[in-house]
Amino acid sequence: SIVAVVNSFFKRLYERSQLPLSGKKVVVTAGGTVERIDPVRYISNDSSGKMGFALAKAAHELGADVTLLAANTHLPLPAGIRVVHLESAQEMYDAVLAEWSVTDILVKAAAVADYRAKEVSDRKIKKSGETLTLELVKNIDILESLGKQKTKQLLIGFAAETNDLEKYAMDKLQRKNCDLLIANDVTREGAGFGTDTNLVNIYDTTGLIESLPLLSKEELGMRIMELAAARLPGAQE
Amino acid sequence: SIVAVVNSFFKRLYERSQLPLSGKKVVVTAGGTVERIDPVRYISNDSSGKMGFALAKAAHELGADVTLLAANTHLPLPAGIRVVHLESAQEMYDAVLAEWSVTDILVKAAAVADYRAKEVSDRKIKKSGETLTLELVKNIDILESLGKQKTKQLLIGFAAETNDLEKYAMDKLQRKNCDLLIANDVTREGAGFGTDTNLVNIYDTTGLIESLPLLSKEELGMRIMELAAARLPGAQE
Numbered sequence: 504s505i506v507a508v509v510n511s512f513f514k515r516l517y518e519r520s521q522l523p524l525s526g527k528k529v530v531v532t533a534g535g536t537v538e539r540i541d542p543v544r545y546i547s548n549d550s551s552g553k554m555g556f557a558l559a560k561a562a563h564e565l566g567a568d569v570t571l572l573a574a575n576t577h578l579p580l581p582a583g584i585r586v587v588h589l590e591s592a593q594e595m596y597d598a599v600l601a602e603w604s605v606t607d608i609l610v611k612a613a614a615v616a617d618y619r620a621k622e623v624s625d626r627k628i629k630k631s632g633e634t635l636t637l638e639l640v641k642n643i644d645i646l647e648s649l650g651k652q653k654t655k656q657l658l659i660g661f662a663a664e665t666n667d668l669e670k671y672a673m674d675k676l677q678r679k680n681c682d683l684l685i686a687n688d689v690t691r692e693g694a695g696f697g698t699d700t701n702l703v704n705i706y707d708t709t710g711l712i713e714s715l716p717l718l719s720k721e722e723l724g725m726r727i728m729e730l731a732a733a734r735l736p737g738a739q740e
Numbered sequence: 741s742i743v744a745v746v747n748s749f750f751k752r753l754y755e756r757s758q759l760p761l762s763g764k765k766v767v768v769t770a771g772g773t774v775e776r777i778d779p780v781r782y783i784s785n786d787s788s789g790k791m792g793f794a795l796a797k798a799a800h801e802l803g804a805d806v807t808l809l810a811a812n813t814h815l816p817l818p819a820g821i822r823v824v825h826l827e828s829a830q831e832m833y834d835a836v837l838a839e840w841s842v843t844d845i846l847v848k849a850a851a852v853a854d855y856r857a858k859e860v861s862d863r864k865i866k867k868s869g870e871t872l873t874l875e876l877v878k879n880i881d882i883l884e885s886l887g888k889q890k891t892k893q894l895l896i897g898f899a900a901e902t903n904d905l906e907k908y909a910m911d912k913l914q915r916k917n918c919d920l921l922i923a924n925d926v927t928r929e930g931a932g933f934g935t936d937t938n939l940v941n942i943y944d945t946t947g948l949i950e951s952l953p954l955l956s957k958e959e960l961g962m963r964i965m966e967l968a969a970a971r972l973p974g975a976q977e
Contacts, residue, residue, distance in 0.1 A: 542927070543785045543900060544853075545784060546777070547781070550780075616781075618867075618871075626902045627902045627926075630854040630878070634878070635877075636875055637873070637875075637876060638874075639874060641869075641871070641872075665779055690779070
């Protein structure tokens with residue numbers, strides 16, 4: 504009957520309003536930024552976007568209003584999540600800032616290029632000499648910039664390292680004013696780019712808080728969003 | 741009955757033996773090569789591999805034994821075709837050469853990087869100065885090298901240009917000793933990288949032979965393979 508349908512709708516609405524991230528805005532960045540060299544060539548990295556997509560799905564399951572900012576991903580789009588496709592670090596920064604004032608949790612899972620080409624050719628560069636020198640300039644550091652602008656936002660960063668994991672992770676967390684830092688050694692089996700699993704340590708300002716076993720990116724996404732939810736102002740202990 | 745199944749099998753085998761490319765070996769390269777900068781970063785280009793995959797499917801439909809050499813593609817794998825995944829220009833060259841002596845038609849649809857990083861770091865390069873200079877060195881020119889080693893092989897190249905299409909196309913065809921050169925202006929709507937359609941001119945050593953309308957990459961793949969089949973030694977006019 505129509506009454507049962509309406510009741511069921513409001514029941515689901517009520518249940519969703521009771522979830523750990525109900526009424527919260529979560530922004531997740533995913534994938535690897537693309538920095539153009541010319542109209543057909545670019546510099547990018549191996550980030551597949553799987554970790555960011557898993558985080559966005561977990562945040563949605565926990566009741567949040569989620570925006571996923573995706574660069575160079577080739578994954579099926581998750582249901583119920585607003586996805587914005589973009590390319591460069593600058594576009595990523597602009598998109599994050601556009602949502603910043605209403606963001607409760609920002610998870611920067613994207614691998615954002617540290618450098619971009621100093622000059623982007625508007626024509627395909629023709630092959631010429633035996634060598635070519637590409638001048639790169641530093642991109643804005645999105646996480647560092649957000650760390651300085653933080654008011655209520657919980658800021659979660661990632662560190663993909665090939666050596667000296669803890670040293671780089673704690674250094675990054677402090678320099679960038681993150682609340683949580685998820686660090687993985689991408690040289691370890693099952694960790695890092697393109698895989699369906701991840702093997703991470705999680706740090707907060709006090710140091711290592713979790714050293715997780717090999718988990719699927721879905722399981723890890725849920726664990727991270729649960730940790731984040733528990734750290735929001737007013738969260739029940 | 742078993743007799744009917746066996747008859748049907750031999751009928752299909754016979755029919756396949758009568759196709760325009762029956763008994764012919766076709767090698768198609770597809771996608772955009774990936775040139776490493778360090779374990780997580782690379783230089784690549786916008787080639788999606790769609791044109792190469794369509795060419796491989798067309799060659800298979802015309803009866804050929806097909807090998808598809810794919811770099812940085814995210815497409816569903818076509819049935820009945822041997823696919824080899826690889827990354828760099830050097831790996832592409834090695835893979836093409838491994839099949840060269842038995843190849844009848846080589847279609848180089850992949851966008852192969854002209855340059856690679858002079859030094860590939862075995863550790864992730866840490867961000868440091870405001871600028872970074874990337875020294876690149878020229879890759880081997882696969883098409884030119886094959887053009888010099890041609891015996892029986894029909895060599896088909898592509899040119900993706902943003903300006904002066906015919907000039908660059910004829911120049912490339914002659915310098916690289918191609919039999920057919922498929923040229924598109926990637927700035928035109930519906931042409932080029934990532935699209936499902938393409939808009940090309942086809943050249944041989946005498947000049948322009950076909951100026952095709954906007955076609956799906958499947959239609960264009962079939963047209964190119966038909967043109968190629970007609971140019972093989974012993975092809976019926």
